[in-house]
Amino acid sequence: MTVASLPSPPATDPPEEYEEDSTSKMSFLEHLDELRKRLIVSLAAVAGGFFVCIFFIDKIFAFIMRPLLTVLPRGGHFIYTEPAEMFMLQLKGAALAGLVLATPVVLYQLWLFIAPGLYSHEKKFAIPFVFMATFFFVAGVLFSHFIAFPWTWAFFASFSTDYVDFMPKVSPVFSFYAKMLLAFGVIFQMPTLVFFLARFGLVTARFLIRYFKYAVLIIFIVAAVLTPGTDVVSQLMMAVPMLLLYLISIFIAWLFGRQKRRAAA
Numbered sequence: 238m239t240v241a242s243l244p245s246p247p248a249t250d251p252p253e254e255y256e257e258d259s260t261s262k263m264s265f266l267e268h269l270d271e272l273r274k275r276l277i278v279s280l281a282a283v284a285g286g287f288f289v290c291i292f293f294i295d296k297i298f299a300f301i302m303r304p305l306l307t308v309l310p311r312g313g314h315f316i317y318t319e320p321a322e323m324f325m326l327q328l329k330g331a332a333l334a335g336l337v338l339a340t341p342v343v344l345y346q347l348w349l350f351i352a353p354g355l356y357s358h359e360k361k362f363a364i365p366f367v368f369m370a371t372f373f374f375v376a377g378v379l380f381s382h383f384i385a386f387p388w389t390w391a392f393f394a395s396f397s398t399d400y401v402d403f404m405p406k407v408s409p410v411f412s413f414y415a416k417m418l419l420a421f422g423v424i425f426q427m428p429t430l431v432f433f434l435a436r437f438g439l440v441t442a443r444f445l446i447r448y449f450k451y452a453v454l455i456i457f458i459v460a461a462v463l464t465p466g467t468d469v470v471s472q473l474m475m476a477v478p479m480l481l482l483y484l485i486s487i488f489i490a491w492l493f494g495r496q497k498r499r500a501a502a
Contacts, residue, residue: 271353275346282342286335294327297334301382301414302407308391315407326411333415337378337422344370359437369429377425381418385474389417392470416465424463424479431486435494442491445483452483 290297306314317323336343345367352360397403434440445452460476 271350275350279339279343279346282339282346283332283336286338287332288335290331290334290338291328294331298327298330301330301411304383304387305390305410305414308387308394309397309403313394313397313403315410316404317407322408326408329411329415333418337375340374341367341371344374362433362436366429366433369432370426373425373427373429374422377421377423378418380425380478381421385421385471385478386414386417389466389468389471389474392468413465417471420463420465420475421478424459424475425482427479427482428486428489432489432493435490438494440490441494442487445487445490449483453480456480456483 302315317326345363348363348366352363394403431440431445435442456479457472457476460472460479464471464475466472
């Protein structure tokens with residue numbers, strides 16, 4: 238008497254939303270070539286933004302410097318000591334404005350670089366990613382320009398006395414301004430990052446709440462690293478918004494987190 242073998246279950250295809258197309262399988266050299274293409278397009282976009290902004294450099298430079306000049310003591314002004322210093326500074330200002338102007342293109346190229354490693358349903362988030370990342374980057378830039386940097390600058394300028402005049406060189410001031418601007422543009426990406434991690438099921442609001450105390454420690458460490466200066470004021474100006482962004486991210490993870498699928502009986 239032979240025992241009949243049980244029929245093997247029919248092979249089932251993975252759900253359509255989890256299928257990967259052929260572009261997701263790339264060799265190491267293909268990844269390097271893809272990275273090269275994305276960098277070239279991003280640099281071309283930044284260069285295009287630079288050449289557009291160079292025609293408006295006087296207005297851009299005034300937009301950057303006039304609020305800072307009002308913080309100086311009455312009669313105070315910036316100085317430069319090298320012949321080509323202001324010329325190079327204007328080029329740097331145009332490059333910084335060009336980078337902000339080209340942000341959507343740069344972020345879209347970043348998405349195109351990581352997209353081959355995603356599932357087909359995840360690749361549909363390209364437009365939300367570019368929109369959210371651009372919005373929060375610009376929000377961070379504006380926060381740094383109108384709030385964080387002027388307050389930090391006012392703190393430094395407050396030490397001027399009757400016998401000590403504060404006449405800072407313009408190049409270090411602009412360098413400090415640019416580094417702080419870009420740092421805030423990066424840290425304001427926290428809600429965007431959490432949104433996609435939550436949509437992909439990698440983090441939840443409960444997870445973020447559970448590790449809140451560790452997040453506070455990491456936030457202050459990151460603020461100390463990213464802040465151009467070594468003063469406590471500028472570090473607090475960066476850490477406090479990061480804490481608020483973390484709380485916003487908890488709400489985003491709760492609102493947009495992917496619901497776990499019920500296991501089949």
